Amino acid sequence: MMSKLLEQVWTAIDPQRLQQTLMEMIDIYSPSGKEEDIQLYLEEKLAAAGIPVQRQVVEDERYNLLATMGKAEPSLYLVGHVDTVAAWDIEQYAAVEEWGVVRGLGSADMKGGCAAMVEAWLALATLPQEQRPSLGLLLVVGEEENGDGSARFLQEQCPARVIIGEPTSMLPAFNHYGYMELALITQGRRIHSSLPELGHNAIESMLRVLLQLERSPLFAPGPAKLIYSIREMSSSRAGFVVPDRCETMIDLHLPPETAPAAARKELETVLIEARRTIKDLDLEFDFAFEAGGYQLEQDQQMLRVLEEVYPRLNLPLEFVPFRSHSDGNLFFEAGSKPIILGPGSLETAHTADEQTSLAEVEAAARVYAALALG
Numbered sequence: 478m479m480s481k482l483l484e485q486v487w488t489a490i491d492p493q494r495l496q497q498t499l500m501e502m503i504d505i506y507s508p509s510g511k512e513e514d515i516q517l518y519l520e521e522k523l524a525a526a527g528i529p530v531q532r533q534v535v536e537d538e539r540y541n542l543l544a545t546m547g548k549a550e551p552s553l554y555l556v557g558h559v560d561t562v563a564a565w566d567i568e569q570y571a572a573v574e575e576w577g578v579v580r581g582l583g584s585a586d587m588k589g590g591c592a593a594m595v596e597a598w599l600a601l602a603t604l605p606q607e608q609r610p611s612l613g614l615l616l617v618v619g620e621e622e623n624g625d626g627s628a629r630f631l632q633e634q635c636p637a638r639v640i641i642g643e644p645t646s647m648l649p650a651f652n653h654y655g656y657m658e659l660a661l662i663t664q665g666r667r668i669h670s671s672l673p674e675l676g677h678n679a680i681e682s683m684l685r686v687l688l689q690l691e692r693s694p695l696f697a698p699g700p701a702k703l704i705y706s707i708r709e710m711s712s713s714r715a716g717f718v719v720p721d722r723c724e725t726m727i728d729l730h731l732p733p734e735t736a737p738a739a740a741r742k743e744l745e746t747v748l749i750e751a752r753r754t755i756k757d758l759d760l761e762f763d764f765a766f767e768a769g770g771y772q773l774e775q776d777q778q779m780l781r782v783l784e785e786v787y788p789r790l791n792l793p794l795e796f797v798p799f800r801s802h803s804d805g806n807l808f809f810e811a812g813s814k815p816i817i818l819g820p821g822s823l824e825t826a827h828t829a830d831e832q833t834s835l836a837e838v839e840a841a842a843r844v845y846a847a848l849a850l851g
Contacts, residue, residue: 805817
Protein backbone atom coordinates (compact mmCIF):
# COMPACT_ATOMS: atom_id res chain seq x y z
CA MET A 478 0.00 0.00 0.00
CA MET A 479 1.45 3.39 -0.98
CA SER A 480 2.35 5.86 1.73
CA LYS A 481 0.35 9.05 2.15
CA LEU A 482 3.56 10.95 1.46
CA LEU A 483 3.98 9.36 -1.98
CA GLU A 484 0.28 9.88 -2.74
CA GLN A 485 0.79 13.56 -1.93
CA VAL A 486 3.82 13.82 -4.24
CA TRP A 487 2.08 11.96 -7.07
CA THR A 488 -0.84 14.37 -6.78
CA ALA A 489 1.63 17.26 -7.17
CA ILE A 490 2.98 15.84 -10.46
CA ASP A 491 1.48 17.97 -13.22
CA PRO A 492 1.26 16.17 -16.61
CA GLN A 493 0.63 19.42 -18.51
CA ARG A 494 3.64 21.11 -16.94
CA LEU A 495 5.71 18.01 -17.64
CA GLN A 496 4.68 17.99 -21.30
CA GLN A 497 5.52 21.68 -21.62
CA THR A 498 8.94 21.12 -20.06
CA LEU A 499 9.70 18.24 -22.42
CA MET A 500 8.56 20.09 -25.55
CA GLU A 501 10.50 23.24 -24.62
CA MET A 502 13.63 21.22 -23.83
CA ILE A 503 13.52 19.49 -27.22
CA ASP A 504 13.01 22.84 -28.95
CA ILE A 505 16.31 24.09 -27.47
CA TYR A 506 19.11 22.77 -29.66
CA SER A 507 21.80 21.45 -27.30
CA PRO A 508 24.40 19.30 -29.05
CA SER A 509 27.45 18.30 -27.01
CA GLY A 510 29.60 21.35 -26.38
CA LYS A 511 26.74 23.82 -26.82
CA GLU A 512 24.54 23.18 -23.79
CA GLU A 513 24.40 26.66 -22.27
CA ASP A 514 20.94 27.59 -23.58
CA ILE A 515 19.23 24.52 -22.18
CA GLN A 516 21.03 24.83 -18.84
CA LEU A 517 19.86 28.45 -18.58
CA TYR A 518 16.30 27.28 -19.29
CA LEU A 519 16.42 24.54 -16.62
CA GLU A 520 18.13 26.80 -14.10
CA GLU A 521 15.39 29.42 -14.52
CA LYS A 522 12.64 26.80 -14.30
CA LEU A 523 13.94 25.40 -11.02
CA ALA A 524 14.72 28.84 -9.59
CA ALA A 525 11.17 30.02 -10.40
CA ALA A 526 9.91 27.24 -8.11
CA GLY A 527 12.21 28.47 -5.33
CA ILE A 528 14.75 25.67 -5.77
CA PRO A 529 18.39 26.69 -5.22
CA VAL A 530 20.58 25.52 -8.10
CA GLN A 531 24.36 25.44 -8.18
CA ARG A 532 26.44 25.72 -11.33
CA GLN A 533 29.41 23.39 -11.55
CA VAL A 534 31.77 24.72 -14.20
CA VAL A 535 33.13 22.16 -16.65
CA GLU A 536 34.77 24.65 -19.02
CA ASP A 537 33.99 28.11 -20.41
CA GLU A 538 30.21 28.52 -20.89
CA ARG A 539 29.65 24.85 -20.07
CA TYR A 540 28.46 23.77 -16.66
CA ASN A 541 26.47 21.13 -14.83
CA LEU A 542 23.43 22.03 -12.73
CA LEU A 543 23.28 20.62 -9.22
CA ALA A 544 20.49 20.76 -6.62
CA THR A 545 19.98 18.94 -3.33
CA MET A 546 17.17 18.59 -0.80
CA GLY A 547 16.77 17.05 2.63
CA LYS A 548 18.72 17.32 5.85
CA ALA A 549 21.54 14.87 5.15
CA GLU A 550 24.12 14.55 2.40
CA PRO A 551 22.28 12.72 -0.42
CA SER A 552 23.23 9.09 -0.96
CA LEU A 553 20.97 8.99 -4.04
CA TYR A 554 21.16 11.26 -7.08
CA LEU A 555 18.90 11.55 -10.11
CA VAL A 556 21.27 12.05 -13.06
CA GLY A 557 20.48 13.16 -16.58
CA HIS A 558 22.45 14.55 -19.50
CA VAL A 559 21.07 17.57 -21.37
CA ASP A 560 23.22 17.28 -24.50
CA THR A 561 22.27 15.45 -27.67
CA VAL A 562 24.03 14.26 -30.77
CA ALA A 563 24.11 16.77 -33.62
CA ALA A 564 20.86 17.24 -35.52
CA TRP A 565 20.29 15.04 -38.57
CA ASP A 566 18.51 18.04 -40.10
CA ILE A 567 18.95 21.45 -38.47
CA GLU A 568 15.54 22.47 -39.83
CA GLN A 569 13.72 19.48 -38.35
CA TYR A 570 14.99 18.75 -34.86
CA ALA A 571 12.17 20.41 -32.87
CA ALA A 572 9.40 18.73 -30.89
CA VAL A 573 6.25 17.39 -32.53
CA GLU A 574 3.48 15.77 -30.46
CA GLU A 575 0.78 13.55 -31.95
CA TRP A 576 -1.52 11.14 -30.13
CA GLY A 577 0.63 11.21 -27.01
CA VAL A 578 3.90 10.49 -28.84
CA VAL A 579 6.60 13.17 -28.84
CA ARG A 580 9.17 13.17 -31.64
CA GLY A 581 12.28 15.28 -31.89
CA LEU A 582 16.01 15.30 -31.26
CA GLY A 583 16.74 14.10 -27.74
CA SER A 584 13.15 13.11 -26.97
CA ALA A 585 14.39 9.66 -25.89
CA ASP A 586 18.10 10.30 -25.33
CA MET A 587 17.55 11.79 -22.90
CA LYS A 588 15.41 14.89 -22.57
CA GLY A 589 12.45 12.68 -21.70
CA GLY A 590 14.32 11.36 -18.69
CA CYS A 591 15.56 14.83 -17.71
CA ALA A 592 12.06 16.34 -17.94
CA ALA A 593 10.71 13.52 -15.76
CA MET A 594 13.44 14.10 -13.18
CA VAL A 595 12.75 17.84 -13.08
CA GLU A 596 9.00 17.19 -12.66
CA ALA A 597 9.64 14.68 -9.88
CA TRP A 598 11.86 17.28 -8.21
CA LEU A 599 9.21 20.01 -8.47
CA ALA A 600 6.64 17.65 -6.93
CA LEU A 601 8.95 16.56 -4.11
CA ALA A 602 9.71 20.23 -3.38
CA THR A 603 6.04 20.78 -2.45
CA LEU A 604 6.62 18.72 0.71
CA PRO A 605 7.47 20.51 3.96
CA GLN A 606 11.22 20.78 4.47
CA GLU A 607 11.27 18.17 7.24
CA GLN A 608 9.52 15.59 5.03
CA ARG A 609 11.72 15.93 1.98
CA PRO A 610 14.08 13.03 1.24
CA SER A 611 17.84 13.52 1.13
CA LEU A 612 18.22 13.60 -2.62
CA GLY A 613 20.40 15.10 -5.33
CA LEU A 614 19.60 16.23 -8.87
CA LEU A 615 22.45 16.40 -11.38
CA LEU A 616 21.97 17.64 -14.94
CA VAL A 617 25.24 17.18 -16.81
CA VAL A 618 26.79 18.20 -20.11
CA GLY A 619 28.94 16.25 -22.53
CA GLU A 620 27.63 12.70 -22.18
CA GLU A 621 27.32 12.14 -25.92
CA GLU A 622 31.01 12.94 -26.40
CA ASN A 623 33.44 12.17 -23.58
CA GLY A 624 31.37 12.35 -20.40
CA ASP A 625 33.25 15.42 -19.16
CA GLY A 626 30.24 16.70 -17.22
CA SER A 627 29.93 13.59 -15.05
CA ALA A 628 33.71 13.31 -14.78
CA ARG A 629 33.77 16.86 -13.37
CA PHE A 630 31.10 16.01 -10.79
CA LEU A 631 32.94 12.83 -9.76
CA GLN A 632 36.08 14.85 -9.04
CA GLU A 633 34.30 16.25 -5.98
CA GLN A 634 31.90 13.54 -4.81
CA CYS A 635 30.60 10.07 -5.52
CA PRO A 636 27.10 9.27 -4.24
CA ALA A 637 26.39 5.71 -3.15
CA ARG A 638 23.60 5.30 -5.71
CA VAL A 639 22.48 7.08 -8.85
CA ILE A 640 19.53 6.66 -11.17
CA ILE A 641 20.40 7.64 -14.73
CA GLY A 642 17.43 8.35 -17.00
CA GLU A 643 18.77 6.89 -20.25
CA PRO A 644 16.09 5.30 -22.46
CA THR A 645 15.24 1.78 -21.27
CA SER A 646 11.48 1.73 -22.04
CA MET A 647 11.14 1.99 -18.24
CA LEU A 648 12.78 -1.42 -17.71
CA PRO A 649 15.30 -1.14 -14.83
CA ALA A 650 18.87 -2.03 -15.81
CA PHE A 651 21.11 -3.16 -12.96
CA ASN A 652 23.59 -4.55 -15.50
CA HIS A 653 25.42 -2.45 -18.05
CA TYR A 654 27.49 -3.32 -21.12
CA GLY A 655 31.06 -2.13 -21.46
CA TYR A 656 32.21 -0.11 -24.44
CA MET A 657 35.31 0.18 -26.60
CA GLU A 658 36.29 2.17 -29.67
CA LEU A 659 38.73 0.66 -32.14
CA ALA A 660 40.39 2.88 -34.74
CA LEU A 661 41.96 1.19 -37.79
CA ILE A 662 44.15 2.72 -40.50
CA THR A 663 45.41 0.94 -43.60
CA GLN A 664 48.00 2.48 -45.92
CA GLY A 665 48.38 1.72 -49.62
CA ARG A 666 50.15 3.05 -52.70
CA ARG A 667 48.47 5.66 -54.90
CA ILE A 668 48.36 5.15 -58.63
CA HIS A 669 46.07 6.13 -61.49
CA SER A 670 42.85 4.14 -61.18
CA SER A 671 43.28 2.63 -64.64
CA LEU A 672 46.43 0.86 -63.40
CA PRO A 673 45.34 -0.69 -60.05
CA GLU A 674 47.78 -3.58 -60.41
CA LEU A 675 50.67 -1.10 -60.03
CA GLY A 676 49.30 0.39 -56.80
CA HIS A 677 47.94 -0.91 -53.53
CA ASN A 678 44.32 -0.20 -52.60
CA ALA A 679 44.00 0.76 -48.91
CA ILE A 680 40.23 0.16 -48.99
CA GLU A 681 40.67 -3.42 -50.19
CA SER A 682 43.17 -3.99 -47.38
CA MET A 683 40.70 -2.58 -44.85
CA LEU A 684 37.93 -4.85 -46.09
CA ARG A 685 40.16 -7.91 -45.70
CA VAL A 686 40.99 -6.85 -42.12
CA LEU A 687 37.31 -6.39 -41.30
CA LEU A 688 36.44 -9.82 -42.70
CA GLN A 689 39.17 -11.38 -40.58
CA LEU A 690 37.83 -9.60 -37.51
CA GLU A 691 34.30 -10.82 -38.23
CA ARG A 692 35.50 -14.43 -38.30
CA SER A 693 37.01 -14.09 -34.82
CA PRO A 694 35.50 -16.33 -32.09
CA LEU A 695 34.84 -13.09 -30.18
CA PHE A 696 31.88 -12.42 -32.45
CA ALA A 697 30.51 -15.98 -32.53
CA PRO A 698 26.81 -16.24 -31.56
CA GLY A 699 26.21 -16.80 -27.87
CA PRO A 700 25.55 -15.00 -24.57
CA ALA A 701 29.10 -13.62 -24.39
CA LYS A 702 29.05 -12.26 -27.94
CA LEU A 703 30.58 -8.83 -28.50
CA ILE A 704 28.35 -6.43 -30.38
CA TYR A 705 30.19 -4.39 -32.96
CA SER A 706 29.21 -1.66 -35.36
CA ILE A 707 31.34 -0.10 -38.09
CA ARG A 708 30.53 3.51 -37.33
CA GLU A 709 32.70 5.35 -39.86
CA MET A 710 34.86 4.57 -42.87
CA SER A 711 36.69 7.07 -45.02
CA SER A 712 39.50 7.07 -47.57
CA SER A 713 41.75 9.55 -49.27
CA ARG A 714 39.89 11.37 -52.03
CA ALA A 715 42.15 12.80 -54.70
CA GLY A 716 40.47 12.20 -58.01
CA PHE A 717 40.80 9.27 -60.35
CA VAL A 718 43.30 7.24 -58.29
CA VAL A 719 43.67 4.08 -56.22
CA PRO A 720 43.26 5.28 -52.58
CA ASP A 721 46.39 5.09 -50.45
CA ARG A 722 44.73 5.47 -47.03
CA CYS A 723 41.58 4.15 -45.36
CA GLU A 724 40.35 4.88 -41.82
CA THR A 725 37.65 2.98 -39.94
CA MET A 726 36.10 3.50 -36.50
CA ILE A 727 34.40 0.55 -34.83
CA ASP A 728 32.12 0.64 -31.78
CA LEU A 729 32.31 -2.46 -29.59
CA HIS A 730 29.72 -3.19 -26.89
CA LEU A 731 30.86 -5.77 -24.36
CA PRO A 732 28.57 -7.98 -22.25
CA PRO A 733 28.79 -6.97 -18.56
CA GLU A 734 30.96 -9.96 -17.65
CA THR A 735 33.55 -9.28 -20.37
CA ALA A 736 36.55 -7.22 -19.25
CA PRO A 737 37.81 -4.68 -21.83
CA ALA A 738 41.41 -5.79 -21.26
CA ALA A 739 40.57 -9.40 -22.18
CA ALA A 740 38.64 -8.32 -25.29
CA ARG A 741 41.45 -5.96 -26.31
CA LYS A 742 44.04 -8.75 -26.00
CA GLU A 743 42.01 -11.08 -28.25
CA LEU A 744 41.39 -8.35 -30.80
CA GLU A 745 45.07 -7.45 -30.86
CA THR A 746 45.87 -11.10 -31.56
CA VAL A 747 43.50 -11.09 -34.55
CA LEU A 748 44.92 -7.84 -35.91
CA ILE A 749 48.54 -8.97 -35.53
CA GLU A 750 47.63 -12.20 -37.33
CA ALA A 751 46.06 -10.09 -40.11
CA ARG A 752 49.36 -8.28 -40.58
CA ARG A 753 51.03 -11.65 -41.03
CA THR A 754 48.51 -13.24 -43.38
CA ILE A 755 47.16 -10.41 -45.56
CA LYS A 756 49.54 -9.65 -48.41
CA ASP A 757 51.28 -6.25 -48.28
CA LEU A 758 49.09 -5.10 -45.37
CA ASP A 759 50.18 -1.85 -43.69
CA LEU A 760 47.90 -1.62 -40.67
CA GLU A 761 47.81 0.65 -37.64
CA PHE A 762 45.27 0.24 -34.86
CA ASP A 763 44.42 2.02 -31.64
CA PHE A 764 41.89 1.36 -28.90
CA ALA A 765 40.74 4.94 -28.64
CA PHE A 766 38.42 4.47 -25.65
CA GLU A 767 37.31 1.74 -23.31
CA ALA A 768 35.04 1.46 -20.29
CA GLY A 769 34.13 -1.70 -18.41
CA GLY A 770 30.58 -2.89 -17.88
CA TYR A 771 29.14 -3.95 -14.56
CA GLN A 772 26.65 -6.24 -12.88
CA LEU A 773 24.96 -4.92 -9.75
CA GLU A 774 23.15 -6.96 -7.17
CA GLN A 775 19.55 -5.84 -7.11
CA ASP A 776 19.04 -3.30 -4.36
CA GLN A 777 16.35 -4.87 -2.17
CA GLN A 778 14.99 -1.54 -0.97
CA MET A 779 14.64 -0.23 -4.53
CA LEU A 780 13.24 -3.56 -5.65
CA ARG A 781 10.46 -3.37 -3.05
CA VAL A 782 9.54 0.12 -4.27
CA LEU A 783 9.49 -0.98 -7.92
CA GLU A 784 7.39 -4.04 -7.10
CA GLU A 785 4.87 -1.79 -5.39
CA VAL A 786 4.57 1.06 -7.90
CA TYR A 787 4.95 -0.71 -11.26
CA PRO A 788 1.59 -2.54 -11.05
CA ARG A 789 -0.09 0.74 -10.08
CA LEU A 790 1.34 2.34 -13.20
CA ASN A 791 0.52 -0.68 -15.37
CA LEU A 792 4.21 -1.14 -16.20
CA PRO A 793 5.90 -4.52 -16.75
CA LEU A 794 8.73 -5.09 -14.27
CA GLU A 795 11.51 -6.78 -16.22
CA PHE A 796 15.25 -6.43 -15.72
CA VAL A 797 17.45 -6.05 -18.79
CA PRO A 798 21.09 -5.00 -19.29
CA PHE A 799 21.70 -1.57 -20.79
CA ARG A 800 23.48 -2.23 -24.09
CA SER A 801 24.82 1.22 -24.89
CA HIS A 802 27.55 3.35 -23.37
CA SER A 803 26.51 5.91 -20.76
CA ASP A 804 27.78 7.91 -17.81
CA GLY A 805 26.83 4.86 -15.75
CA ASN A 806 30.22 3.37 -16.66
CA LEU A 807 31.97 6.41 -15.15
CA PHE A 808 29.89 6.37 -11.96
CA PHE A 809 30.49 2.66 -11.45
CA GLU A 810 34.23 3.02 -11.98
CA ALA A 811 34.23 5.80 -9.36
CA GLY A 812 32.51 3.57 -6.80
CA SER A 813 28.82 4.39 -7.21
CA LYS A 814 25.99 1.97 -7.99
CA PRO A 815 24.27 3.29 -11.14
CA ILE A 816 20.83 2.04 -12.16
CA ILE A 817 19.74 2.93 -15.69
CA LEU A 818 16.02 3.65 -15.94
CA GLY A 819 14.20 6.03 -18.23
CA PRO A 820 11.45 6.61 -20.81
CA GLY A 821 11.93 6.01 -24.53
CA SER A 822 13.96 3.29 -26.20
CA LEU A 823 17.41 2.96 -27.74
CA GLU A 824 15.83 1.72 -30.98
CA THR A 825 14.99 5.25 -32.12
CA ALA A 826 17.70 7.22 -30.29
CA HIS A 827 20.13 9.10 -32.57
CA THR A 828 17.79 8.65 -35.54
CA ALA A 829 15.44 10.93 -37.43
CA ASP A 830 12.52 9.01 -35.89
CA GLU A 831 13.57 9.53 -32.27
CA GLN A 832 10.53 9.52 -30.01
CA THR A 833 9.07 8.87 -26.59
CA SER A 834 5.55 8.75 -25.20
CA LEU A 835 4.09 11.23 -22.74
CA ALA A 836 2.68 8.28 -20.77
CA GLU A 837 6.19 6.85 -20.25
CA VAL A 838 7.65 10.23 -19.31
CA GLU A 839 4.91 10.78 -16.73
CA ALA A 840 5.41 7.24 -15.40
CA ALA A 841 9.13 7.96 -15.10
CA ALA A 842 8.45 11.05 -12.97
CA ARG A 843 6.25 8.97 -10.65
CA VAL A 844 8.82 6.15 -10.39
CA TYR A 845 11.67 8.61 -9.68
CA ALA A 846 9.60 10.25 -6.91
CA ALA A 847 8.80 6.85 -5.41
CA LEU A 848 12.44 5.75 -5.46
CA ALA A 849 13.48 9.07 -3.89
CA LEU A 850 11.08 8.54 -1.00
CA GLY A 851 12.23 4.94 -0.74
